[in-house]
Amino acid sequence: MIYLDNAATTLHKPPEVAEAVLQAMMHMGNSGRGSHEEALTASRRIYETREILAEMFHCPQAQNVVFTLNSTEALNTAIQGLVGPGEHVVTTDLEHNSVLRPLYRLEQEKGIRLSFAEADTRGCIDYDRLELLVKDNAKAIVCTHGSNLTGNLVDIARVGKIADTYGALFILDASQTAGVFPIDMEEMHIDVLCFTGHKSLFGPQGTGGLAVCGNLEIKPLKVGGSGIRTFDRIHPKELPTGLEAGTLNGHGIAGLGAGAAFIEKTGMDRIFRHEQRLTRTFYEGVKDIDGVTVYGDFSTWMRAPIVALNIWDYDSSEVSDELSQVYDIATRPGAHCAPRLHQALGTAEQGAVRFSFSYYNTEEEVQAAIDAVRKIASE
Amino acid sequence: MIYLDNAATTLHKPPEVAEAVLQAMMHMGNSGRGSHEEALTASRRIYETREILAEMFHCPQAQNVVFTLNSTEALNTAIQGLVGPGEHVVTTDLEHNSVLRPLYRLEQEKGIRLSFAEADTRGCIDYDRLELLVKDNAKAIVCTHGSNLTGNLVDIARVGKIADTYGALFILDASQTAGVFPIDMEEMHIDVLCFTGHKSLFGPQGTGGLAVCGNLEIKPLKVGGSGIRTFDRIHPKELPTGLEAGTLNGHGIAGLGAGAAFIEKTGMDRIFRHEQRLTRTFYEGVKDIDGVTVYGDFSTWMRAPIVALNIWDYDSSEVSDELSQVYDIATRPGAHCAPRLHQALGTAEQGAVRFSFSYYNTEEEVQAAIDAVRKIASE
Numbered sequence: 001m002i003y004l005d006n007a008a009t010t011l012h013k014p015p016e017v018a019e020a021v022l023q024a025m026m027h028m029g030n031s032g033r034g035s036h037e038e039a040l041t042a043s044r045r046i047y048e049t050r051e052i053l054a055e056m057f058h059c060p061q062a063q064n065v066v067f068t069l070n071s072t073e074a075l076n077t078a079i080q081g082l083v084g085p086g087e088h089v090v091t092t093d094l095e096h097n098s099v100l101r102p103l104y105r106l107e108q109e110k111g112i113r114l115s116f117a118e119a120d121t122r123g124c125i126d127y128d129r130l131e132l133l134v135k136d137n138a139k140a141i142v143c144t145h146g147s148n149l150t151g152n153l154v155d156i157a158r159v160g161k162i163a164d165t166y167g168a169l170f171i172l173d174a175s176q177t178a179g180v181f182p183i184d185m186e187e188m189h190i191d192v193l194c195f196t197g198h199k200s201l202f203g204p205q206g207t208g209g210l211a212v213c214g215n216l217e218i219k220p221l222k223v224g225g226s227g228i229r230t231f232d233r234i235h236p237k238e239l240p241t242g243l244e245a246g247t248l249n250g251h252g253i254a255g256l257g258a259g260a261a262f263i264e265k266t267g268m269d270r271i272f273r274h275e276q277r278l279t280r281t282f283y284e285g286v287k288d289i290d291g292v293t294v295y296g297d298f299s300t301w302m303r304a305p306i307v308a309l310n311i312w313d314y315d316s317s318e319v320s321d322e323l324s325q326v327y328d329i330a331t332r333p334g335a336h337c338a339p340r341l342h343q344a345l346g347t348a349e350q351g352a353v354r355f356s357f358s359y360y361n362t363e364e365e366v367q368a369a370i371d372a373v374r375k376i377a378s379e
Numbered sequence: 380m381i382y383l384d385n386a387a388t389t390l391h392k393p394p395e396v397a398e399a400v401l402q403a404m405m406h407m408g409n410s411g412r413g414s415h416e417e418a419l420t421a422s423r424r425i426y427e428t429r430e431i432l433a434e435m436f437h438c439p440q441a442q443n444v445v446f447t448l449n450s451t452e453a454l455n456t457a458i459q460g461l462v463g464p465g466e467h468v469v470t471t472d473l474e475h476n477s478v479l480r481p482l483y484r485l486e487q488e489k490g491i492r493l494s495f496a497e498a499d500t501r502g503c504i505d506y507d508r509l510e511l512l513v514k515d516n517a518k519a520i521v522c523t524h525g526s527n528l529t530g531n532l533v534d535i536a537r538v539g540k541i542a543d544t545y546g547a548l549f550i551l552d553a554s555q556t557a558g559v560f561p562i563d564m565e566e567m568h569i570d571v572l573c574f575t576g577h578k579s580l581f582g583p584q585g586t587g588g589l590a591v592c593g594n595l596e597i598k599p600l601k602v603g604g605s606g607i608r609t610f611d612r613i614h615p616k617e618l619p620t621g622l623e624a625g626t627l628n629g630h631g632i633a634g635l636g637a638g639a640a641f642i643e644k645t646g647m648d649r650i651f652r653h654e655q656r657l658t659r660t661f662y663e664g665v666k667d668i669d670g671v672t673v674y675g676d677f678s679t680w681m682r683a684p685i686v687a688l689n690i691w692d693y694d695s696s697e698v699s700d701e702l703s704q705v706y707d708i709a710t711r712p713g714a715h716c717a718p719r720l721h722q723a724l725g726t727a728e729q730g731a732v733r734f735s736f737s738y739y740n741t742e743e744e745v746q747a748a749i750d751a752v753r754k755i756a757s758e
Binding site for chain 2: 075222224
């Protein structure tokens, strides 16, 4: 099987990730609950993972790296926890429903005002337009670093500068990019970086989180056991505890730490270049095939390792099924939880077939995928 | 090392649990995201886990078993999602902060009214008193099945009957009991059962959830990607999707399924009897030692496998440290996130040393723990 659905989850992980999970399952107690060796092992392993991620994202304090179930929870925490009634939020057409739906919910329930930097037919946004929207008293910018549909990157340094200029908070959805692209929270004025563990950070499912810059106070989604200050009626505010009620996924976080360490050891740049080469090879191989329409902006190499396409007017699910059943190639069809971008691209009906690459894919696999697309297009 | 901190997390799991996690990490795609074999494997494994838990809890519909990061998230979801402004909630002094703090928060933010069935000095509640409180227009009863401090069980069949009589919702915290004690949601009138995966269900950390009876609509804590109905602005309401925004901890849930299958295969009753035997042996072995005070009601065998005690007026943390460092026995000292019960027991200052047992503990380990307590008490 050729696995090209890495934007959904990286199926192939460095072997040390599973090893770390296994070790954790054998030796890890409940972090922060007790002082015996197993509980301490848990605390240490989790703290090491905070440290390595803080370093990766240039988050000034390791304790400001908070773990959640997934990126969606991180985004809900940041959005629901920072935006108050009637406030203005600027976002983009590129967003995933994990950004859109929390915002729509606040629009409905708290009367927040919502503005969108529109995407053009290549899936690109206009930064001057974004700036104009932010200028209008925006409390926050919430935007993705890389579209999960087209792979287009957003220039987050520029967005961060806009946020900083107008005093808006910058909440970044780095679900598709954390681990592959350098992100500097301080330099880029990112207030909250939301990440998932099970994609390009090579961690297990059930991991993700948010890195919070400075002393930003975020109202938690949930409160409860904290292991500290039991007799307080209010959940402690200090991070990470303030946003981490209950027992963490210590086993998963140990694996995430191993994934991040693999990236550090291998070099983010080397991973990036390998993925870009595969993406570019695939793009060049399919873009001129009769009947194939590729979406997104390929004028730059700085893009997430994703190529979304359609073949003639074939339903994207049927193409993806054929790729799976006939060619044993795993891709993802449909809407990819990105409704506004599909509308901008004109693919709301058809969806798109998404090929997404990882460090563990090979040139041979990419060639096989090109051949399969060519065959389906010529049927 | 003798691990007697199973009420925090069961360190020793059936070997098939780690095996299932490992298999999932090698073969599982992103559930509900794509139709290739790896995505389908994920969906199937997760659905099987819903089924086995639904059967265990007598939850009428498997799709009403919803997965969360932990029990705290499940309780926050149920409490915040069901209790509206100004409503009356009845709970008990036995509760963990994962119940108390969400309730205190609603008290502060939504002006809910909160009543407590008090615990006596043995940690028992008075059911007539509870009924009286519920009679006063209670919207919901939220209570634990088993105290995580004393191990005392609550008679949930009786509480369920009270809830049913007065038309109150019954939200059960089964963190300490799911997997060891028979729970029948239908017969016991339990509307929402909140469970954790990593304790007596033998699952990995990062798993837990809620089982919801019938068509109860719970407002979700978070919304986002659902894999279905992408173009709706509102997150789909139907369960499990309605309460499961974002990518699930598929790897962990596969392990949880293996843990639940182990319980089914072994027999809950057999596990229960083994744990009770160990608990009783330990209790009988320590209760008459000079200087030892045991907390809780031991007049019945129907109790969670927990014995909390103090030795003279020694600080519980010091005792637990000595148990760990000198005797290599892992226990848990302090307040165990149960502030009201410590007040009822008169142990708010001292805390208590909690010994908690599991199916994987042995008589020899229990004897060693008794000997250690005796030695510390005679120092």
